[in-house]
Amino acid sequence: MTTPAMLIDWIQSLSREARCQSFSPGAIEWIEPLPPVAGEENIVFEKGAILVCEEDREIRNIREDIPIIVVCKKLSEAPLPEHRRNAIAAETNLSKQAFASALQKRIRTIDRWEHDLDRISAERGSYQEMLDISRDVLGNLVTMSDSTYRLIAYTPDMPIDDPITNELIEKGFHGERAIARFRETKALSRWAKQGKTHYSGNRITQYPSMNHVFKINGAYFVQMVMTCNNVPYSQGLLDTFDILASHIKAHIRRCQSYESETYAEGTELLSALLAGKTMPKDIITRQARSIGLSENGAVRLYAIKPKTADAENLGYLARRISSMLPDNPVVLRDGAAYLVVQARKSDGKADRTVRAALSALIDFSYVDAAISGPLPELQNLDKGARQIAIAFEYSAMLRSPEHDSLDKHDPFARFEDYLFDYLLFSEGKDYAFLEFCLNTSALARIKESTPRKNPSDGDILRCYLRHECSASRTADALGIHRNTVLNRIGSVTEREGLDLDSPKTRISLIALFHLSDFLESGKGCSEPVGA
Numbered sequence: 001m002t003t004p005a006m007l008i009d010w011i012q013s014l015s016r017e018a019r020c021q022s023f024s025p026g027a028i029e030w031i032e033p034l035p036p037v038a039g040e041e042n043i044v045f046e047k048g049a050i051l052v053c054e055e056d057r058e059i060r061n062i063r064e065d066i067p068i069i070v071v072c073k074k075l076s077e078a079p080l081p082e083h084r085r086n087a088i089a090a091e092t093n094l095s096k097q098a099f100a101s102a103l104q105k106r107i108r109t110i111d112r113w114e115h116d117l118d119r120i121s122a123e124r125g126s127y128q129e130m131l132d133i134s135r136d137v138l139g140n141l142v143t144m145s146d147s148t149y150r151l152i153a154y155t156p157d158m159p160i161d162d163p164i165t166n167e168l169i170e171k172g173f174h175g176e177r178a179i180a181r182f183r184e185t186k187a188l189s190r191w192a193k194q195g196k197t198h199y200s201g202n203r204i205t206q207y208p209s210m211n212h213v214f215k216i217n218g219a220y221f222v223q224m225v226m227t228c229n230n231v232p233y234s235q236g237l238l239d240t241f242d243i244l245a246s247h248i249k250a251h252i253r254r255c256q257s258y259e260s261e262t263y264a265e266g267t268e269l270l271s272a273l274l275a276g277k278t279m280p281k282d283i284i285t286r287q288a289r290s291i292g293l294s295e296n297g298a299v300r301l302y303a304i305k306p307k308t309a310d311a312e313n314l315g316y317l318a319r320r321i322s323s324m325l326p327d328n329p330v331v332l333r334d335g336a337a338y339l340v341v342q343a344r345k346s347d348g349k350a351d352r353t354v355r356a357a358l359s360a361l362i363d364f365s366y367v368d369a370a371i372s373g374p375l376p377e378l379q380n381l382d383k384g385a386r387q388i389a390i391a392f393e394y395s396a397m398l399r400s401p402e403h404d405s406l407d408k409h410d411p412f413a414r415f416e417d418y419l420f421d422y423l424l425f426s427e428g429k430d431y432a433f434l435e436f437c438l439n440t441s442a443l444a445r446i447k448e449s450t451p452r453k454n455p456s457d458g459d460i461l462r463c464y465l466r467h468e469c470s471a472s473r474t475a476d477a478l479g480i481h482r483n484t485v486l487n488r489i490g491s492v493t494e495r496e497g498l499d500l501d502s503p504k505t506r507i508s509l510i511a512l513f514h515l516s517d518f519l520e521s522g523k524g525c526s527e528p529v530g531a
Contacts, residue, residue, distance in 0.1 A: 001114070001243065002028040002107050007050075008088070009236030010106045014099060015090040017075050022085045025050060025067035031103040033096040034058050034068075052100040055079065071099050113137050114243065121251040127153035127222075130251065134244055139231040141165065142244075147220045149174040160229050162206040192220055197242055199233060208233055212245040214252055216292045216327070224248060253326035267291065269378075270331045270340060276382035284378055291329045293378065297342045300351060301372040301384035304362060305336040305392070317362060324357050338385070340378075355412060364411040368392060371414045374440055383436050387415035394418035394425075410504075416441075417504055420511035423518060435519060442496045443512040449495070455480070460488050462513050469500055 004023050012018050029048035052069045053059055056079035062068055067086040071094060072078040078089040092099060113133065120129045127144050131153050134142065141158040143165060145151050150173040160166065164178045174182075182188050185204050194213040201208050210233070211225040226241055269287040272279065293299070304321070306314055318330045318337040331338045341354050351371075358369065370391035372384035395413030419437065423429075438444060447458040455463075455478050464485065467473040471489070475482040492498065499505050 002110050003236070003239040004028065005235035005239050006110070007103065007236070009234050010103055011069065011088055011090050014094065014102055015092045017091045019075060019078070019080075019089045021080070021082075021087045021089075023067065023088055025086055028107065031069075031100045031107065033100040034062070052096045052103075054096045059084075069099070069103075071096050109137065110240075110243070114247065117244070117247040117251075121247065121254055125251075127248065127251075130244070130248065131155050138226060138237070138240060138244070140226050140228055140237075141230075142224060142226045143168055144222055144224045144248075145174070146222055149179065152222070158230075160207075160227060162227055162229065164205050165225075165227050191223060197238060197245060199238065210238060210241050212241070212248075214245075214249055216252070221252065222248075254323055267329055267331050270329060270338070270381065271333050273378055273381040274331065274333055274338060274385050278379070281379075288378055292327055293329065293340065293342055297377075299375050299378060299381075299384075300341050301375065301381060301388060302339040302341060302354065302358070302369065303336045303371075303385075303388045303392075304339070304358070304367050304369050306367050308366075317367070320361060321358070324361055325354060328354065336388075338388075340381070359411065368395075369412050370395065371412050373415045373437060376440055380436070380440075383433065386433060387437070390422050391415045391418050394421040397421065397425075414504075416508040416511070420507060420514065423511065423514060431519065434515060438512065438515050438519060441512050442498065443509065443516065445496065446492055447516075449492070457488055457492050460485060461492060461509065464489055464500075465506060465510055465513070469506070 004025060007028055008018070008020060008023065027048055028050060030046070031050050031052060034051045034053040050067045050069060051062060052071060053062065054071045059068065059070065059079055059081075064084060065086070068084075068088075070078055070080045070087065070089045071092055072089060073091070073093065075089055075091040078091075080087055080089045090099070094102070116133050117130055120126075120133070131142055131144070132155075135155050135158065138155075141155045141160045143151060143154040145168065149168075151168050154169055164174070164181070167178060168174055179188075181204060187204055190198070191211070191213050194211075197210055197212045199208065199210050205227060207227050207229040209225055209227045211223055213220060214222045214224070224245060228237070231237055269279070269284065270291075273284075304314075304317065314335070314337055315332065318332055321337065321339060322328075322330045325339070328339055328341050331340070339354070339358075341351065355371075362369070370388045372387040372391070375381065375384045391413040395418060415437075443458070446461060447456065450457045460474065460478065463477050464471070464474045467477060471482050471485045474485045478485075489500070493500055498509075
């Protein structure tokens with residue numbers, strides 16, 4: 001994509017002098033010399049195109065909202081009104097046809113470059129290949145190094161006399177003196193916080209430079225630096241460098257999940273945890289970081305499995321999911337694709353974002369999808385896998401003709417929705433597993449929120465559900481004021497993100513109260529919560 005700043009750079013290189021009048025036409029796709037016309041009505045202007053003209057008569061026939069380039073022998077004689085916007089006057093001996101042709105050739109070069117970058121990424125090519133084809137486009141030396149400051153790619157055959165850059169190329173890593181220099185200038189902390197391309201003068205290196213830091217889940221992954229020793233800084237050069245950065249970023253998202261040995265180590269960790277293997281916390285911490293997860297944060301587990309056994313399609317689907325949700329690792333295990341999503345709340349923003357992405361990506365007529373309850377840490381992934389299995393089993397029961405689904409429009413089977421069915425219909429019950437489910441639920445947090453109040457938040461919520469969410473009947477049953485009921489219920493729902501207008505939410509809470517009674521009695525409760 002050619003930007004106005006890139007076009008201005010090219011015009012200046014073709015001109016002795018140029019004058020720009022508020023030139024900001026947006027993305028530029030085509031440069032065309034203005035053909036001979038009888039009047040303005042014969043001009044067809046396409047979005048993304050810029051017309052090149054050279055006579056006063058031509059300019060008068062072009063609407064003022066159409067961006068133009070005026071070529072002239074002398075800039076002082078340019079037939080360009082001062083009030084005209086989106087216009088550039090260029091002093092050159094080239095005709096408008098030759099000038100437009102030269103600019104269009106530059107645009108085609110950028111288009112081919114971007115196409116080749118996409119092709120290399122699609123073929124799982126290397127960073128080095130991407131820098132190789134960028135050499136002539138950028139004209140400066142570019143290096144890429146990882147988070148340990150080791151060289152992973154650089155522009156070949158580009159002479160440079162900058163000592164820090166030469167040391168990186170010759171040794172394959174930044175030495176102690178270079179890193180000490182980075183610390184002196186506080187470059188390391190700036191890079192860690194950096195969110196876009198940063199330009200700096202020669203405070204660190206001998207020449208000015210541009211650098212872009214690539215992150216995965218907020219963690220420093222790769223840094224790309226262009227040393228401006230041949231082509232000086234300009235906004236056009238920055239835009240060109242940003243094009244390369246955007247393709248490198250897309251390449252990282254597309255390939256890193258499947259090609260990085262570190263990532264493979266991390267996914268092996270998740271596979272072992274899904275199988276119930278207990279691992280030392282320091283191992284979980286180190287390997288979780290490699291895939292952008294925090295070992296201390298709560299997670300949810302999503303699972304997608306084909307309705308028929310088709311491992312090849314599942315692998316293809318897993319790659320599409322990884323491409324759309326690059327910050328969330330995907331693990332293939334036991335005929336299902338497991339997606340691990342970090343979220344602080346059981347139904348927070350991350351959960352909604354992931355569900356929306358998956359809904360747009362997969363065809364639920366060919367696959368089933370299920371979601372576990374909230375898991376306090378990665379070590380609990382095996383519990384999440386068991387919850388997923390329960391959701392798959394009982395959602396299949398409810399899809400049968402003799403059952404009504406809780407929500408026919410929701411393609412995701414959630415463990416919380418089918419906990420009640422599991423409690424009622426399963427023959428054997430694992431008390432340790434059920435205690436885990438209860439202790440990690442919203443109900444556990446609600447019960448702990450006001451233990452000394454009488455009635456507690458849990459008591460009010462239970463009574464509220466039992467009386468079909470009637471504040472008046474709840475107040476009469478508990479002997480408290482109706483406003484107290486409304487205020488306490490409002491506080492609970494806001495704090496926990498609960499929607500009591502949803503039948504699924506109410507059924508989930510009723511099931512949790514039932515589970516609480518079941519565990520306290522050791523054999524089940526005598527009175528259903530909703531009775």
